Amino acid sequence: EDQVTQSPEALRLQEGESSSLNCSYTVSGLRGLFWYRQDPGKGPEFLFTLYSAGEEKEKERLKATLTKKESFLHITAPKPEDSATYLCAVGNRKTSYDKVIFGPGTSLSVIP
């Protein structure tokens, strides 16, 4: 059965303090791993898609990496506006070509 877990559940950082969020997954055939950002009261906003181990994507202070079992979202010198819940999701090309499974998310708070 496909599974996605995320850690930590919540993370509190000082402004400028870099860190990483983890997304661990179990799928029989990875179609893609997706990162989203969700602000309170809003729908998730798409950030990145990663397709294969070793791949990296960057956007401003965010950098996503992928291995065969997990993905990391690295946040470099975060600012208060980076505070949000970060969700990862995986698609399985063998069982569910169109849909994805979301992890529970990591709630990030960046303190000025």
Next chain:
Amino acid sequence: DAGVIQSPRHEVTEMGQEVTLRCKPISGHDYLFWYRQTMMRGLELLIYFNNNVPIDDSGMPEDRFSAKMPNASFSTLKIQPSEPRDSAVYFCATQGAENYGYTFGSGTRLTVV
């Protein structure tokens, strides 16, 4: 583009009443997904459509839930009768092509009292 538009933004209803949630997808996006989000269970896929055809409704919790997509511009999710455990935020999302990220609407916060 106005993005994915959901209505209403908030809905408070009494147990036993019928509730209809609405979604206007992005023009040209072939996939439409209905999700439910709660603190306990996170984001759960309820049903999704491809070119207006329901593909997978295995996530619909029970017969009280139904969804339709009569055309490419409109979809509804109906709960009849509603129960307090249906209280959640319901999201509609669309996707333009395989492996592209989803575009989510702002959601409908449903409270059943």
